[in-house]
Each structure stands twice: as structure tokens, then as C-alpha cells.
Amino acid sequence: EVQLLDSGGGLVQPGGSLRLSCAAFGFTFSSYAMTWVRQAPGKGLEWVSSISGDGGTTYYADSVKGRFTISRDKSKNTLHLQMNSLRAEDTAVYYCAKDLGWGGATRIWDRWGQGTLVTVSS
Amino acid sequence: DIQMTQSPSSMSASVGDRVIIACRASQTVSTFLNWYQHKPGKAPKLLIFAASSLYSGVPSRFSGSGSGTDFTLTISSLQPEDFATYYCQQSYSAPGTFGQGTKLEIK
Numbered sequence: 695e696v697q698l699l700d701s702g703g704g705l706v707q708p709g710g711s712l713r714l715s716c717a718a719f720g721f722t723f724s725s726y727a728m729t730w731v732r733q734a735p736g737k738g739l740e741w742v743s744s745i746s747g748d749g750g751t752t753y754y755a756d757s758v759k760g761r762f763t764i765s766r767d768k769s770k771n772t773l774h775l776q777m778n779s780l781r782a783e784d785t786a787v788y789y790c791a792k793d794l795g796w797g798g799a800t801r802i803w804d805r806w807g808q809g810t811l812v813t814v815s816s
Numbered sequence: 817d818i819q820m821t822q823s824p825s826s827m828s829a830s831v832g833d834r835v836i837i838a839c840r841a842s843q844t845v846s847t848f849l850n851w852y853q854h855k856p857g858k859a860p861k862l863l864i865f866a867a868s869s870l871y872s873g874v875p876s877r878f879s880g881s882g883s884g885t886d887f888t889l890t891i892s893s894l895q896p897e898d899f900a901t902y903y904c905q906q907s908y909s910a911p912g913t914f915g916q917g918t919k920l921e922i923k
Contacts, residue, residue: 698859731860738903738914738915738916738917739852739854739860739903739905739914739917740914741911741912741913741914753910753911755911789859789860791860794862794865800907801848801907801910801911801912802850802862802865802866802907802912803852803860803862803912804862804865804871805859805862806859806860806861807859808858808859809857809859
């Protein structure tokens with residue numbers, strides 16, 4: 695069974711850093727693009743970042759470009775999001791999500807983690 | 817970026833009702849349109865992809881239609897577990913933008 699387990703969220707001061715992780719189970723991790731999506735309090739879903747199956751290509755929303763880094767560890771079947779220079783507006787629940795398509799990025803996300811809460815506040 | 821607009825933003829309905837949620841794209845997305853269901857504290861769930869394809873395990877009371885810029889999600893007979901927020905999302909071009917969501921509440 696496909697499972698995604700998000701972790702790493704917490705309370706951090708503005709300007710601080712946090713590293714999110716997403717452990718993947720039940721599928722060939724390296725064959726699928728992976729994505730982070732967030733939901734700020736009272737707001738809708740917002741795409742944050744994606745990475746190709748081989749890790750060679752990454753994509754970022756303009757709002758996080760230069761501050762966030764997405765990566766994947768194929769030996770541990772784990773996706774990461776390194777978040778630096780955090781701002782109050784980064785406060786959100788962060789979800790990792792698996793791409794529907796084998797081999798390529800379809801931008802259709804068929805399985806999601808349960809989410810991890812990031813709160814940026816002094 | 818392509819903008820997605822859903823209507824209504826919220827609605828109330830009763831168990832057994834037929835519900836239709838609309839989604840409009842700011843430019844054509846062909847049939848690269850997906851629908852998700854999201855309940856508080858839970859992982860979002862993919863319901864419909866490619867405008868009208870039902871994702872594995874999703875009940876047949878859910879259906880999608882449309883192409884180009886205008887799309888609809890229909891729930892033929894609302895069940896208690898269907899009360900949630902629904903999002904459309906375009907996968908035609910990066911980034912895969914979402915609509916603002918439609919919150920479906922119990923009347």
C-alpha cells in the first residue's frame with residue numbers, strides 16, 4: 695500500500711530554518727516525481743515545489759525560490775524540503791504528494807501525506 | 817500563471833442532493849483538469865483527473881466534465897462522508913494551480 699509520512703514541522707522564528715521530510719512506502723520511489731503543497735491557515739492549497747524522479751530537475755514557486763530546496767534520498771525513499779529564511783507567510787501545513795504518472799511529471803498528485811505544520815512566529 | 821476560479825466558494829446541501837461545482841480557467845487547459853477532496857486534518861484525495869476520469873477507488877457518484885476553460889464536478893447523491901472542501905487544479909502548465917476551493921456543508 696502506498697504511504698507517505700510527513701514530518702519535521704514545528705515552531706520557528708522568522709529568519710530561521712527547518713527541514714521537512716516525507717518517508718515513502720509501497721511504490722518504486724525513484725520512478726515518480728514528488729511535490730510539496732502547502733495550505734496556510736484559512737486558505738486554499740498552494741503548490742510549493744516539485745522534483746523529478748531522478749532528482750535532476752527541480753521546480754519552485756516564485757514565493758519560495760532561493761529560500762527553499764527540494765531534494766530526495768533514493769537510498770532511504772525520502773523526500774526533503776529545506777526551508778531557510780522563513781517568513782510569517784510561510785506558516786502552513788505542508789503536504790508531500792506523489793505524481794500519478796510513472797516516469798514523467800504529470801502534475802496530477804494521486805497520493806498525499808497527512809501534512810506537517812510549520813509555524814513561523816517570534 | 818493560469819488562474820483557476822471556482823463557484824460557489826461555499827454551499828450547503830442535504831444528504832441525497834445532487835451537487836454541481838464549477839471551475840473556470842483563465843485560459844484553455846484542454847482536459848488537464850483535476851478535482852480533489854480535502855477534509856480538515858486529513859490528506860487531500862484525488863477524485864477526478866483529466867477532466868472526467870474517475871481515480872481508482874472513488875465512488876461512481878462523483879463525475880467530472882468539461883474542456884477548454886469550463887469544468888464541473890458533480891456528486892449525484894450526496895453522502896454524509898462527502899461534506900468537505902473541493903478543489904479543482906490544472907495540470908496543463910506549470911505551476912499546477914488550484915482553485916480557491918468550494919466548501920460543501922450540511923444543510
